Amino acid sequence: MSVSEVFARRATLSRSVRLLSEFRFEQTDPARFYTALAADTAAMVGDLWQASRGEPVAGCTLLDVGGGPGYFATAFQKAGFDYIGVEPDPAEMHAGPATTGSATYVRASGMALPFADASVDICLSSNVAEHVPRPWRLAEEMLRVTKPGGLVVLSYTVWLGPFGGHEMGLTHYLGGARAAARYTxxxxxxxKNNYGSSLFAVSVADGLKFGARSGVLVAAFPRYHPRWAWWMVRVPLLREFLVSNLVLVLRPR
Known part of the structure; x- marks a missing residue:
């Protein structure tokens, strides 16, 4: 069974519709949005681990690069993971339950993780790569700190997809700088996600090239699409517009 096959059973049309409906609340009710996203992400990572290792997640150490305000910490701890969050922005940490829960948090950059080589079982980054100027340096750091046989799960918003502009909406198709100026x-x-400083253009092709070059890619699929639409990842150009968020599953050597 492939690494993504267990999760594929969960990737239904009803799930996609449910998640899409929650996106409406990202700005107005972030607790609602991120709680739902965190629960879905914990289930996804649990499925990937189960398919890869054939064992439960209980006791697995998960390092979440860009853990944010703590909604992911709550969901992953509830699912049985030993959770460690990394977040460079203290304002983000204080925007949710991160500072009131029992999870361990470290203030640091994902491009220079203060962890030893091969020190965690799973390294996750959810919707962070598009916010750093060197996303593949981030990926290399995630691979470095993950044990051989463990998993790196890197998920990011594709620039040319419908959500690539974040709060700028579809104006990013005019160009990132123009969209930011128009929003201002x-x-x-x-x-908040300002093109060129806190938002950068990352493509599906970029991720697939990194995985092929590193020789550690075991799966790539659209995060929010139903299973029957995963074929889009294999079609150049089309995938840049229709794959709103790409998941790369990497296995360190």
């Missing part, structure tokens, strides 16, 4: 004129302040 309309709202009187720059977007």
């Amino acid at each position: 004129r309309k709202h009187g302040h720059p977007p």
Whole structure:
């Protein structure tokens, strides 16, 4: 059974519709949105681990690069993982339950993780790679700290996909700098995800090339699509517009 096959059973149309409906609340009710996303992500990572190792997740050490305000910590601890969060922005940590829960948090950059080689079972990064200027340096660091036979799960928003502009909406198709300028004129302040400083263009092709070059890619699929639409990842150009978020599953050597 392939690494992604167990999770594929969960990747139904009803799940996709449910997650899409939750995206409406990202700005107005972030607790609702991120709680739902965190629960779905914990289930996905649990499925990938089960398929890869054939054993439960209880006791597995998971390092979450870009753990944010703590909603992921709650979901992963509930699922049985030993959770460690990495977050460079203290404001993000204080925006949710991160500082009130029992999870371990470390303030650090994902591009220079303060962890020893081969020290965790699973390294996860959810929707962070598009926010750093060197996303594949981030991926290399994730591989470095993960034990041989463990899993690296790197998921990111594709720039040319419908959500690539984040709060700038579809105006990112005008170009990132133009979209940011337009948002600033309309709202009187720059977007939180500002192109060129906190938002960068990352493609599906970039991720697949990194996986092939590193020789550690075991699966790649659209995070929010139903299983019957996963074929899109295999079609150049089309995948850049239709795969809104790509999951790379990597196995360190």
